[in-house]
Amino acid sequence: MSAALDLVGIHKSFDGFIALNDAQFDVNWGEVHALLGENGAGKSTLMNVAVGLYAPEAGTISIDGHPVRLSGPRDAARSGIGMVHQHFKLVSRFTVAENILLGMPMNGARLAYRKRLAKVREAVRSQCAALGFEIDPDRRVSQLSVAEQQRVEILKVLLAGARILVLDEPTAVLTDQEAARLLETMRLLASKGSAVVLVTHKMADVRRYADRVTVMRAGRTVDTFKPSDMSEAEMVRLAVGETVAAEKPSNTAVMGDRAAPRLRLRGVRSAASQSGTRQGLPALDGVDLTVHAGEIYGLAGVGGNGQSELMQAIMGLLPLDDGSMLIEGAGDLRRASAVDRREMGIACIPADRQTFALAPLLSVVENFAIGQVHAGRYGNPLWLDYRRMEEDAAEAVKHFDVLGVRSLRQRVSLLSGGNAQKLVIAREFARRPGVVLAHSPSRGLDARASAQVHARLRAARDEGAAVLVISEDLDEVLALADRAGVMVRGRIVGNFSAPVDRQAIGQAMVAHS
Structure with missing residues (x-):
């Protein structure tokens, strides 16, 4: 019997970075097949190839034994493939039925809109009854919980005709009860003949619900097996690789133990999510964290x-419901504004530099100088000393090796990702910060730029700053951290001292999921 979906020898690269290298994967009808691996392993990229979002540079895609060429998601949908993405793709102001109608084939386009919408409402009720969902098709998406929104995404792909379902980290934002209910639904769909791909990192979900498991690492397929044939420890080792000691400059690994605490969080709680809603699980659920002067905590x-x-809370951009945040010599941060916190010596390097760290339409010099406008270094917002701004920016560009700057007045959007990141670091380090917050500092950078960014973070540590590095890239944490922790469901669930054991961190990530 032919596989429902079969991907063979898939290659995909982005600007010279090889994301998939001879990747293999298949799923059978009536099967739940888990795709396991750490962040950056290529799982989502491979599935984005399967649903037509990315075109492979080499390799073949077969559906039910027949090779296909997918020119886009509509081709995949016509072939019966649907994907529920980790970040939902719903229009919050629309109702459930309206969102589902957007994803429906245009077969009934000649029908009046109200008649098409009425048919969708009826289809939603029928499908909900079959799956045990409770969704009102006339409710607006903005009124739904996270779990309900996920059910809408599933209904959307099913009602569009999908028999091959791909779910990308489907339980990441669900409670245990919601996750169990969802995965039982996936088993039900498989038992009725569908093929289900479960992209995940959670060992418990894999062992309980998957018929087979494929492990990916660094863009390659490592192995495929039945969950019962391998222990959890062996699966962790396959997913994250062998334990390796991260490279560290000598005599710095114990510096944090000797130095005074610089940043301390105790019992920090917040029900607010990044989008500002208050539904589902709390974003921060009793975070306890200490970062010492002269230490990198990963x-x-x-x-x-x-x-x-967590990063937003420390910077004063997320309201807290409980807990304390202290900086040595500055006291409790809870009443301090974001501007006040910068004045207290906190530097911030966010994960999305283009959205939160840089203004793409402003110049290099303006993006650099804006970090000290509030401090009055360049006059006041109504009259800025451009000569001094350019002098400081020119020195920073040279000192931090920001390449591609033909003119300080060119738009910052013309810089490459690595050089844009170096400009952000130059600005944030211009005032010798006492606390550095860096989220995914080398995301999207090549090896050379990553090494330069890491070197700057180590230099800040060696000059006495308390450096908190948050990263989904386990290799980055291992390369930088003097101490490390693992964050799961809004809590820090483990602390590890250098040399950090890769497998121990991997185990903590899955054991508390």
């Missing part, structure tokens, strides 16, 4: 477990 974990919210 925080590992799968995205969506509160890491971004």
